[in-house]
Amino acid sequence: MLVQELDLAGGPVRIRPAGDAAVLVELGDGVDPAVHRRVMALWRTLVERPLPGMIEAVPAYRSVLVTWDPRVTDGARIRAALERRLREAVDGRGPRRRGRQVTIPVIYGGSYGPDLEAVAERVGLSPDEVVRRHAAGRYVVYMLGFLPGFVYLGGLDPALAVPRRASPRLEVPAGSVAIGGSQTGIYGLGGAPGGWHVIGRTWVTLWDAGRRRPATLRPGDRVRFVAASPEQAPPGWQEAAGEPRATMPAA
C-alpha cells in the first residue's frame, strides 16, 4: 500500500502517503521518549533547512508530517530529499540536542482545577499527593495540536493516569493544566471544549495570535511545573484568560 520502509541505524522508518501534497514520516511505534528524540531530530533539520517546495513540517509523538506546494514540487522529489535528510540527521550519530527548559507556575485545585478531587479519588491518592507527584514530573513537549496552542506533554507519573471525562467540558479556560489518559497537557487557547480532567491553571500566556510566534512552548521543550498560589499571579490575568482570544494587532 505504498508505505515505504527505510532502514536507519536507530531503527526502521516508514514513509506513509498523505495525498498529493503531504507525506507522513513515522519514526517508530508508540509513545516513547527515544522515538520522540528521532522525531525532533528530523523536525529540527527540516525547520532549519526546509526542503525545496516544502511548506511545513509538523511533529507529533512518533511522526513528522511534511507538506509541500504541489505546484512547485512532487512526492517523488520530496521522498528522495527526505530519505537523504533522514540518513544525515536521524541516524543516531548526530549530537543529541535538548530543548529549552521552561518552568510553569500552576495553581492546583479549587476553581482553577475543578477535577483535582475527582482525579485523586479515581487514582486512590490524596489531592495533595496528586499535586506533589504532578509537580515533581519532568516533562517534554511531544507536540502542539488539534487546537491552537494545546500542549501535549510526555512524562506523566503512571500512577496519575486516568481515562478522559465521560462528558467534555464545553469551555476550558486558557492555561488549564489537565490529565487525559496517560498524558498531561495545557490548554493554550481559552474557550475551547475539552475532555481532559482539569487539575490546575497557569497564568503564563501560552497562546497569543498577536505575537509573531503565537505559541509559547515548542515541541522538544522540557517543562517543569511548580505549585503556586493565586496571590502570586499577576493582577487581572483571570479576566484576560477567560475570554476566547481574538487578538488583532494594530496595523
Added chain:
Amino acid sequence: MPWLEVLHGGLSTTVQDAGRPGYLAQGLAPAGAVDGFMLACANMLVGNPPEAAALEITLDGPVLRVVGDTVMALAAVEADWYAGETGWPLPTWEAVLARDGAVVSVGAVRRGVRAYLAVAGGIDVPPVLGSRSTHVRAGVGGLDGRPLAGATGSGGPHRGDVARWAGRSVPERLRPHRRSGPIRVMAGPQADAFSRRGLRDFFFGRFRVSARADRMGVRLEGPPIRARGGYDIVSEATAPGSVQVTGDGQPLVLLAERPTTGGYPKIATVITADLDVMGQLRPGQWVRFLEVGEAEARRALAERQRRLEAVRAHLEARPPGRPWVVVTAAGVYRVE
C-alpha cells in the same frame, strides 16, 4: 476609500483569502477559502489578485451597504443576490458597479454550499500572521475573528479601478462544478489499517453528506467502514483533505479549519484539485470516491490551473460587456 457596512451578517459569512500556512506545528490550521477556485474567480472578476480577501458566504448571505463607489461580483454554483433588501435580482459571475449608498443582499445559495463575494481592492481587515482569513475556532483574522454579524463594523475595500472592471463576466462554460462525479482520493496513511472489506466499502460505497458539515470538516454517513485493529492510532498531524474514520466507522473529511492533529486512522486523502468540490457538497447529497495515483492528482491540479488561466484570459482579453449593471441607493439600472 469605499467600505462596506454590514447590515446583516447572514448565516455564517467570513472574510477569507488563500489562508495562513506555516502554523500547523503550533496547532493552528491555515483556514482560507474552502473553495479556492471560486474565490479566485470572484476576485479576478473585480480585478483583484486571485488570492485577495473576499467574503465566503455559507448557505444564506449578508446584507451590505456600500459606502463609496465600488465594483462587486458574486461567484457561486447557484445563488441569489439582489439590489436592496429584496429588490432586483443581480447577475452572478458578473462585475456589478455599486454606487455610494447602494444596499446589496445575498439570499440563498441554491446549489453548492459556499458563495464568494469579492469587492474591488479586497476586504481591508488587518492581516494576522500574514493572512486576513478568519479562523473562527481560534478567534483569529477577519473581523475580530468572527463571522460577520448584524451591525458589525466594516471591512473596507481599497479603491479599485472601478470603471475598468464593471460589466466583465465569466461565461457559463468557464464556470466550475458543472460536472458531478466522484471525489478523487489517494490512499491514506493508514489505508493498511482497514480490512479488505472496509476498503471495499469505502472505495465502492455511496455516502450521504450529513448536516454536521462546516469549515472544519464534512461528516459522511454510509456503510460502517471496518478497521482491523480498532479506531485509535497514536495521534499525528493531519493533511488537508484527510478522510478520518471515527469510532462509529463513519468518514470525516477534514477541511480548512481542521484539527491539526488527530488519533483516528485515515483511509484516504482527497486530492488537492478536488478540495474545492468537496467543500461545496450539501447536506443530504450523495458522494462516491475514486482512488487515483499521484500522477492523476497532478494532472487534475494542472487542469484546475488551466481552467483558472482560461477565466483570467477571458476577463483580461474582452472589454466590459454592455450593458453594465449599476446598483444605487434608489435601485438598479443598466448602462446601455
